[in-house]
Each structure stands twice: as structure tokens, then as C-alpha cells.
Amino acid sequence: GAVVSQHPSRVICKSGTSVKIECRSLDFQATTMFWYRQFPKQSLMLMATSNEGSKATYEQGVEKDKFLINHASLTLSTLTVTSAHPEDSSFYICSASVPGTYTEAFFGQGTRLTVV
Amino acid sequence: AQTVTQSQPEMSVQDAETVTLSCTYDTSENNYYLFWYKQPPSRQMILVIRQEAYKQQNATENRFSVNFQKAAKSFSLKISDSQLGDTAMYFCATFNFGNEKLTFGTGTRLTIIP
Numbered sequence: 139g140a141v142v143s144q145h146p147s148r149v150i151c152k153s154g155t156s157v158k159i160e161c162r163s164l165d166f167q168a169t170t171m172f173w174y175r176q177f178p179k180q181s182l183m184l185m186a187t188s189n190e191g192s193k194a195t196y197e198q199g200v201e202k203d204k205f206l207i208n209h210a211s212l213t214l215s216t217l218t219v220t221s222a223h224p225e226d227s228s229f230y231i232c233s234a235s236v237p238g239t240y241t242e243a244f245f246g247q248g249t250r251l252t253v254v
Numbered sequence: 255a256q257t258v259t260q261s262q263p264e265m266s267v268q269d270a271e272t273v274t275l276s277c278t279y280d281t282s283e284n285n286y287y288l289f290w291y292k293q294p295p296s297r298q299m300i301l302v303i304r305q306e307a308y309k310q311q312n313a314t315e316n317r318f319s320v321n322f323q324k325a326a327k328s329f330s331l332k333i334s335d336s337q338l339g340d341t342a343m344y345f346c347a348t349f350n351f352g353n354e355k356l357t358f359g360t361g362t363r364l365t366i367i368p
Contacts, residue, residue: 139301170354181345181358182299229297235354242289243349243356245299 144246161232167212168234277346
């Protein structure tokens with residue numbers, strides 16, 4: 139199957155700083171990628187849809203100025219958590235599917251963000 | 255909007271036994287996919303099985319099979335001969351062709367007891 143790689147797997151940052159998470163499709167081009175947030179023992183909540191070459195589409199209640207998404211190439215989407223606060227601590231997961239042949243979503247390994 | 259309901263937050267079974275995880279969903283779409291994903295302690299999401307809504311035949315994948323009841327909007331997962339490696343969170347999900355979004359249920363934590 140297709141491979142989606144997410145980096146870093148873990149990151150600790152101080153309150154007020156920004157942190158960037160990368161999501162790469164390694165063996166296919168992804169025009170669309172998705173970013174999820176998962177709280178402990180809970181389900182995946184879709185945050186936004188990342189569209190190559192255009193603005194991301196955010197789900198209701200997600201602050202677009204807090205969670206900046208850039209999809210500058212067909213293989214890379216980034217999520218930047220700006221001015222991080224402890225309540226932003228969570229597990230973030232990206233996914234992508236092979237365009238035009240949807241059979242499944244391929245997920246990155248996830249990033250555990252801890253804001254101290 | 256699509257909703258997915260998993261009514262069993264936790265389940266546990268002895269290894270080698272069979273277990274069934276429940277899932278119901280609600281959608282206004284006529285064409286959609288249904289999935290079961292597994293999330294082990296590593297937290298990597300892994301596809302277990304997929305069902306196209308237009309297919310009447312239930313999908314099977316080795317020890318994993320589904321009971322898809324379209325009219326009832328039910329999509330249960332049966333794991334036969336369960337193994338310790340099956341211990342994980344299991345999420346049922348629907349896929350909407352219109353916006354290519356996955357909607358996940360709340361998950362069932364399955365523990366296989368040796």
C-alpha cells in the first residue's frame with residue numbers, strides 16, 4: 139500500500155512557541171491531505187482538509203489562525219501550531235489517499251505534541 | 255451529515271475466541287464506503303477491512319469479516335480465532351464520496367486475554 143510519513147513523532151515545546159508537523163506522501167502524489175486531532179482514549183476528529191495549491195478548509199470550531207496548514211507540493215502538507223498552549227497538547231494525525239482511485243486512507247504515524 | 259455510532263466502548267475476549275464489534279451509521283448518501291480501522295498501542299492507524307455500499311456480499315479478509323446490513327445501516331466486524339496482536343482500538347468509519355471525508359465512530363477498545 140501507499141506510504142504516508144509524518145514527522146516528528148514526538149515534540150515538546152514551550153508555551154507561546156510554534157511547532158511545525160510535516161506529512162509526506164512517499165510514493166504517490168496527494169492533492170488532498172487531512173489533518174486529525176485525537177485526544178486520549180477518544181476518536182479522530184477532523185481538523186481540516188489540506189488542498190495542494192490552495193487554502194485549507196477548516197472544520198467548524200477549528201481556529202485557522204492557530205492551526206496553519208500549508209500544502210505547497212503534491213507530496214507535502216504541514217501543520218503549524220502557532221503560539222502553542224498546554225491545551226493544544228494532543229496527538230495529531232495526517233492522512234491521504236491516492237487520487238482518483240480511492241480505496242482507503244493512508245495514515246501517518248502521528249505526532250504527539252506536548253506543550254509545557 | 256454522517257454519524258457513526260459504536261455502542262461498545264470496551265470488550266475483552268479470550269484468545270482463539272470469536273468476537274463481534276458493533277457499528278451503526280447514518281448517511282444520506284447512496285454511494286459510500288465503510289471501513290474498520292485498527293489502532294494498536296503504537297497509534298498507527300491500520301485498515302482492517304473495507305466494504306463498498308453497493309456490494310451486497312459481505313467483505314472478508316482472513317480472520318476478519320463484516321456483517322453489512324444496508325437497510326439497517328449496520329456494519330459489524332467479526333474477528334475469528336482472536337490473537338493477542340488483535341488487542342487495539344477499533345474504529346468504524348464511513349467515507350463520503352462527495353467531500354472525500356472519513357467520519358469515525360468513537361471506537362471500541364478490544365483486549366485479547368491470553
